[in-house]
Amino acid sequence: MADIAPFRALRYDFAALEGDVSARVAPPYDILDENDRSRLLAQSDRNIVAIDLPFAPAKCLGPAHLYERAGRTFQQWIADGTLVREQRPALYVYHQTFEFAGRRYTRRMFIARLKLVPFDQGDVVPHEETFGGPKEDRLALMKATHANLSPVYGLYRDAEDRIGEAFAPAIDRQPDAVATLEGVQNRVWIVTDAATVDTIVATFRGKKCYIADGHHRYNTGLNYRDWVAQQLGGELPAGHPAGFVMLVLGSMDDPGSLILPTHRVLAELGDMPLDKLVEAWKPGCEQVAAEQADVTLHHGATGREKHLRFTHRAILAKLEPHKSAAWRDLDLAYLHRYLIDELFKSARPDGGAPVIRYVKAEDAAKQTARKEHGIAILCKPATMAQLRDVGEAGDLMPHKSTYFYPKVATGLTINPLN
DSSP: OOOEEOBOOEEEOTTTTTTBOTTTOBSOGGGOOHHHHHHHHHHOTTOTHHHHOSSSSTTSOOOHHHHHHHHHHHHHHHHTTSEEEOSSOBEEEEEEEEEETTEEEEEEEEEEEEEOOOGGGSSEEOOSOOOHHHHHHHHHHHHHHOEEOSOEEEEEOOTTOHHHHHHGGGGSSOOSEEEEETTEEEEEEEEOOHHHHHHHHHHHTTOOEEEEEOHHHHHHHHHHHHHHHHHTTSOOOTTOGGGEEEEEEEETTOTTOEEEOOEEEEEOOTTOOHHHHHHHTGGGEEEOOGGGOSEEEEETTTOOEEEEEEOOTTHHHHHOTTSOHHHHTOHHHHIIIIIIIIIGGGGSTTOOOOEEEEESSHHHHHHHHHHTTOEEEEOOOOOHHHHHHHHHTTOOOOTTOOEEESOOOBSSOBEEOO
């Protein structure tokens, strides 16, 4: 099963900053562009994006000199005391408090190292496909810094909250660091008590880790591990830091662990009426009241909406007989594989596939549909049970199936790999 360990993180000098690292942390690199990078660096030239985002957007490999510069900056920050090394191995309790849809939530997590294992061993379970470009970018940065700068976000099952209870005495005090980032309050406690750490590590040993966010980072960790092994003659010594990856770990059973949908926009449809798409999808859908719908279609030009329920889910067993029942139960599997791949072609004269945009917020999806002459498909979120079941069946969800809110912050801890 999954094997975690404490580590001596590199981190900002919390005491020197009076515990507030708001100006130093950032959202994950993969949702930032160059404008975001400039905005964050305007708050502080020591913001973590100066190292973690040498090339933006980080969807492909950038020029070599940018990664080299990031590596030099990283070493400079260590030398001048911007970053300090934890004196003893620690686990880092990490809470995020935020509001969503009028409710206040606290998502309770902790930061640790996880022993890297291939996905096919079953101890670490993915749910999304990865792509070559982002992994090349991350590997170049890891080779330049020899560190995990941005954590993977992983989930585990803990209905009885044994891990939360074990941490409770160690965090019955003020946090060691706080950061407000995009309206989310982040709090961190450093836990070095050996008995507590040993209890957490032992408790986690019987669990699986389900990757929620950061599949590219995890895969890059595997690639970096193998690269280091080659540099050392083909074998990595037992316990070598490169054999681990830094994760933020949260319970699937935590009420603060929210999954939001990513909506789809069928763009560049010209003057296609909404009714034409509804008619094309008639073999697989029926119009229903909003509360009964699986998806809602929003016509960008007119603002008209249609609420549809899926009526022919059994078709996926014919179209994808090698996929699991858990995968075939996904709304997005039905939407993409049947409605878009099979039925959409009858809605347009050329029979071609649509241009698809992926948009997180509902209002933004409607705006995109209006600006790009399209139709927004407003989706429901996947559930934790679906993520777990699809992963354990060995399948991967369709692209952009999950949006874990809020994003975990980058820059609270850094994991040295040498």
